Amino acid sequence: MTSLTAQFIQRYGESDEPIRQFFAPGRVNLIGDHIDYNGGLVFPCAINHGTTLLIRKSNDNTVKLASLNFDLMAVLSESETERKYGDHWINYPLGVLQQYRQSAIDMTGVECLYSGNLPSAAGLSSSAAIEVATAYALNEIHKTGLDLVEIACLSRRAENEFVGVQCGIMDQYAVCMGQENHAMKLNCQTLQHEQIPLNLGDYRILLVNTNQRRELSESKYNERVIETQKALSLMQSVSDAKQLADVSLKALEAHQDLFTYYPTHFKRARHVVTEQARVIQAVQALKLGDLRKFGDLMYQSHDSLALDYGVSSEPLNLLVDITRDNPSVIGSRLTGAGFGGCTVNLIEQSHIDQFTEEVGQQYLSATGLTATFLPIDPSQGVHEQDAGIIEEFVA
CATH class of the missing domain: 3.30.70.890 (GHMP kinase, C-terminal domain)
Structure with a gap:
């Protein structure tokens, strides 16, 4: 597989400006859904899958956006960054650019290449990962001086005001503030949080994607x-x-x-x-x-x-119900917005392969859909990486 840096240069060419690489994880909420926008407590963790962004300054006052996951590539002038483009993925970075612009900070003159191994519309905050990766990277290369809480809040406003989804702060905050082997109890009113060690012993967190498609901003x-x-x-x-x-x-x-x-x-x-x-x-x-x-x-x-x-669905309910009498699983629920997406499960590590085979077949027979199984580890929040890391893709 070609390195991300090589693919970046293939798209944008050589330059004296350095290419910098950033990673923003997805998140899974272990419990506490649909209460972040109601001022509640939530308990998410960042995960070891997410969005990688390679970014470089340019001198032509355009914003260039490309992704290895989506076909659309955009080269936009400053005025063209001010409007929404249907339901395209570029709205997430454009929303971030709008927030910086409203603070009188000019962020034009950048080339961006995104690469993600999070399934989209799966309730794992792929949108927040794109927003936070963009906001954090721009903050770093332009030395804007925002802290992580400010980056999380800016990214949330981008989704509320530009994309049009009235989400709470949980997703962006978890993507920013994640800590390895911890989940955080977050008060969504005060933004006070407590990192809680996840001592799971013989158990592991397993995500099961229904692969039932839904678009968050078009859902309920x-x-x-x-x-x-x-x-x-x-x-x-x-x-x-x-x-x-x-x-x-x-x-x-x-x-x-x-x-x-x-x-x-x-x-x-x-x-x-x-x-x-x-x-x-x-x-x-x-x-x-x-x-x-x-x-x-x-x-x-x-x-x-x-x-x-x-906010559940028949496929989500089926996946949860299958686990209720399975002795290797001690907990299961939908995670994220619902209306499709993933369940999060606490399962004995040694039974994951058997569970994947048996439940995958049951689910396919009942729904005609192929579930995707993804063991995850609680991981670090947004950060800069050494450029050139090769990304693995998850269907």
Whole structure:
């Protein structure tokens, strides 16, 4: 396989400017989904798969964007970087450029080559990885002086304001602040976080991709944001809650009459407040070394996401249900936005091959889809690499 540097030069030619290489990981959320934009606690980790960016300054005031994963290559003038291009991947780096531009920082005059080994639309934050890789690399080559929290917030704004997905801060924050062999308990209101060692013993994290395609900005993700905002406004009529995650289950149930004409909104709110409690319990279980309790909470989380929040799918439910009676798996749930994507599983390391073969066949027979199995390791957040590292691709 040709090195990334050689492929970069093949596209853009030689130059006296140095080629620099950066890596931004994907992330998996172990528990605590759809509560980051409700001010809740989440528990993600960065993973050892992600997006590599090779970048070099140029002198022609254009932005050149290319990817080894997608066909579209763009050469854009400054004015052409200010608009969105359909649903193309280039919107993620363009959103970052817009954020820098709004801060009166000129980032034109760059050549970029992206290479990722994260499946897109799989709930592993491939979009956040592109955004953070871009924001971090531009910050480094232009010596802008932003810290990692500022880079995470800038990248989130790019997705909210330019791409049009009303995500919370979790994805970009985890991609920035990941730590090897740790997950982080993140308070999405205060951005305070605690790194928790992942002492999994004989178990490993296994992702299973449904390969059920979905586009986040075209899904019902933004609809869930609106529904929970409405639920918050109803609860604010009887409380001083600033975010929906501030509401207790007892208070929510005590005021269920407020939701007489909004029964769906009540279910959405119930997921948020119970998921908040599950994150707290899950982190405590992990600190005590109680992996089975942690796994039980993963199953509870999935059921809440499926029944109360309505973001699961038949393929996701099937993959989780298959594991419930499998003694080698102690926890399983959908991860990320849902509507397709991946399940995250805690499985005995020694049973991964057997599980992959058996579950893969069951899933194919039931759905006609081929699942992809990906063991992952909690890893470091965004960082610079030595240029020329060869990237492996994952289907």
